[in-house]
Amino acid sequence: MFGEDTFFIEEEQTEIKGQTRTLLRKLMPYFTKFRSKIITAALLLLISTVLGLFGPILLKHAIDVDIKMGSIHGLIRTSLLYLSLQLVVYLIGYYQRIALAYVGERAAALLKQNLYNHIINLPMRFFDKNPVGRLLTRVDSDTEAIKNLFQTTAVVITQDLVLLVGMSVVMSIINYKLFLIILVLLPPFIYAFWWFQNRVRPVYLQIRRKMAEINNFVNESAQNLPVIQAFNREDYSYQKMERLSNEKYAQEYVGMKMWYRIWYLVDFGEVLGLVLVLGFGGIWALKGFVTIGTLFLFASYITRVFMPLRGLSDQLNIMQRAFASAQRIFNIFDTETEPQPVSDAKLISEIEQPKVSFQDVYFSYDKSKDWVLKDINFTIKSGEKIALVGMTGSGKTSIISLLLKFYLPQQGIISLEGNDLTKINNQVLRSRIGFVPQDIILFPGSVFDNLRLFDLNVPLGQVKQAAEQIGILKTIENFPSGFDTDLITRGVNLSVGERQLLSFARALVRNPEILILDEATSSIDPHTEHLIQEGLIKLLKDRTAIIIAHRLATIQMVDRIIVIHKGAIVEQGTHSELLKHRGHYYRLYRLQYLKQKP
Ligand SMILES: Nc1ncnc2c1ncn2[C@@H]1O[C@H](COP(=O)(O)OP(=O)(O)OP(=O)(O)O)[C@@H](O)[C@H]1O
Numbered sequence: 001m002f003g004e005d006t007f008f009i010e011e012e013q014t015e016i017k018g019q020t021r022t023l024l025r026k027l028m029p030y031f032t033k034f035r036s037k038i039i040t041a042a043l044l045l046l047i048s049t050v051l052g053l054f055g056p057i058l059l060k061h062a063i064d065v066d067i068k069m070g071s072i073h074g075l076i077r078t079s080l081l082y083l084s085l086q087l088v089v090y091l092i093g094y095y096q097r098i099a100l101a102y103v104g105e106r107a108a109a110l111l112k113q114n115l116y117n118h119i120i121n122l123p124m125r126f127f128d129k130n131p132v133g134r135l136l137t138r139v140d141s142d143t144e145a146i147k148n149l150f151q152t153t154a155v156v157i158t159q160d161l162v163l164l165v166g167m168s169v170v171m172s173i174i175n176y177k178l179f180l181i182i183l184v185l186l187p188p189f190i191y192a193f194w195w196f197q198n199r200v201r202p203v204y205l206q207i208r209r210k211m212a213e214i215n216n217f218v219n220e221s222a223q224n225l226p227v228i229q230a231f232n233r234e235d236y237s238y239q240k241m242e243r244l245s246n247e248k249y250a251q252e253y254v255g256m257k258m259w260y261r262i263w264y265l266v267d268f269g270e271v272l273g274l275v276l277v278l279g280f281g282g283i284w285a286l287k288g289f290v291t292i293g294t295l296f297l298f299a300s301y302i303t304r305v306f307m308p309l310r311g312l313s314d315q316l317n318i319m320q321r322a323f324a325s326a327q328r329i330f331n332i333f334d335t336e337t338e339p340q341p342v343s344d345a346k347l348i349s350e351i352e353q354p355k356v357s358f359q360d361v362y363f364s365y366d367k368s369k370d371w372v373l374k375d376i377n378f379t380i381k382s383g384e385k386i387a388l389v390g391m392t393g394s395g396k397t398s399i400i401s402l403l404l405k406f407y408l409p410q411q412g413i414i415s416l417e418g419n420d421l422t423k424i425n426n427q428v429l430r431s432r433i434g435f436v437p438q439d440i441i442l443f444p445g446s447v448f449d450n451l452r453l454f455d456l457n458v459p460l461g462q463v464k465q466a467a468e469q470i471g472i473l474k475t476i477e478n479f480p481s482g483f484d485t486d487l488i489t490r491g492v493n494l495s496v497g498e499r500q501l502l503s504f505a506r507a508l509v510r511n512p513e514i515l516i517l518d519e520a521t522s523s524i525d526p527h528t529e530h531l532i533q534e535g536l537i538k539l540l541k542d543r544t545a546i547i548i549a550h551r552l553a554t555i556q557m558v559d560r561i562i563v564i565h566k567g568a569i570v571e572q573g574t575h576s577e578l579l580k581h582r583g584h585y586y587r588l589y590r591l592q593y594l595k596q597k598p
């Protein structure tokens with residue numbers, strides 16, 4: 001069994017210290033696939049960075065040699081050399097970026113695909129604890145954050161390091177005394193910078209949290225707009241949004257202030273460096289110890305030393321975000337799909353065995369809470385149709401969720417033709433069951449695709465036949481483009497009755513041995529009600545069926561009724577037997593079903 005907390009993925013994990021290496025190791029396989037491209041890009045990066053170092057050296061040459069000698073030829077030559085050097089640097093940089101962009105996009109796509117694949121195979125328990133909106137962020141922005149880390153941050157940081165080392169070497173060769181002066185300057189600046197960084201980071205984390213909160217709220221509001229408007233709750237929404245925005249802006253303001261301090265600190269460092277070079281270097285130049293070209297070279301290197309520091313804050317931010325993203329992604333990967341047998345394991349069909357059997361089943365969604373289902377025992381013979389009835393929240397849907405293996409029971413055995421469900425592969429199990437859920441689920445797409453559920457192996461003829469049997473063929477053919485009519489999001493362009501019949505037809509297309517129907521509760525007009533009953537009769541013919549019945553006509557159609565009360569089976573029997581018994585069913589019948597006219 002799985003622990004409850006293994007299913008909860010923390011929204012914002014900030015403590016990623018010490019795990020960076022593990023995360024990098026886990027990310028590796030997504031990039032090593034493109035090893036040769038990465039190596040090429042790294043080499044190009046190295047070459048273009050090192051070549052970039054030569055720019056100021058050429059300028060120094062122009063000042064110290066060409067201009068000093070008054071050689072126009074030399075000056076032109078050096079200028080052209082400088083121009084070609086820069087062109088080559090740009091060209092190499094361009095190809096390096098393209099190579100990395102390719103790898104980044106491919107790796108992110110791969111990661112996204114794997115993540116999605118993992119998510120859709122996770123047990124239902126996982127989705128009880130992790131809202132869909134959050135998973136959406138996982139698949140989308142978390143993979144993007146990792147891509148950014150690879151495409152920009154990794155490049156910028158490598159480049160800056162190479163530059164720093166390269167410039168140090170050049171400067172110390174040309175004039176080590178001047179270089180030492182700059183070297184003394186750097187440590188206090190790096191320390192100050194670091195100190196600010198650590199204070200800014202939590203602020204940005206807060207900003208991101210607020211941003212997520214605002215996004216969620218806007219998303220939620222948009223979805224619930226009919227309720228918000230109908231109940232005149234615009235004011236409340238407005239005020240809540242105002243509060244969230246204010247909180248975010250307050251944090252943003254703090255962050256900005258700190259950020260500008262860092263910015264000016266770096267600027268000041270640069271200025272100080274230049275002053276020192278001009279001061280000491282200038283005096284030495286007057287004495288003839290250093291050339292003007294050297295001063296120029298140092299000045300341009302100093303601006304370059306400080307330039308990366310400005311971007312570093314952003315880069316650290318991206319890095320931090322990417323590692324948090326990676327952590328969340330791998331938490332999902334670490335959430336295991338429930339182990340299940342391989343799909344080619346055949347079922348041993350023992351005809352004498354009941355089709356479906358529940359033995360001493362106990363189940364709870366949340367281990368710490370009370371049982372949702374207690375001591376459930378029942379069997380269903382082949383071809384038998386049973387109805388589950390009970391008050392709302394009694395556990396009917398939970399029983400069929402167990403039969404579909406959406407959840408595993410904590411105790412007891414559920415079996416199909418004598419085979420323990422835990423030993424049956426999910427796909428094999430579900431291929432034998434047709435399921436019509438309580439909330440009718442339609443996908444954006446054509447009617448045809450909705451009926452065959454995008455299974456290209458199902459021909460139109462088979463779909464038409466099912467529609468005909470359910471009695472909705474005429475209705476579909478009257479749609480603007482018949483079976484090709486597009487269903488807008490969740491089929492909003494259909495009536496409730498039409499949607500119900502479509503979901504019947506969808507189940508019939510599969511021609512399942514066992515049918516599970518969680519009857520929709522919405523009330524419909526007598527004519528549609530009649531159509532649905534007719535469709536249902538067709539659907540149930542020659543099939544084993546479990547129906548969670550909300551309609552009187554449906555209960556009267558089945559062979560046996562199982563009454564659930566507070567998670568336990570309290571009565572079983574036919575409609576008339578149960579009525580005679582005058583127990584739970586009798587009361588339920590008077591409350592719930594009697595007012596419906598059959
Ligand atoms: N995913 C879930 N996580 C936690 N608790 C759940 C979950 N689904 C249902 N429950 C709880 O389990 C109990 C049984 O719910 P179930 O959906 O099986 O009732 P039901 O008999 O189908 O009700 P209805 O007639 O309203 O559909 C309820 O108390 C419900 O709150």
Ligand SMILES: [Mg+2]
Nearest residue numbers: 396397398438
């Ligand atoms: Mg239900």
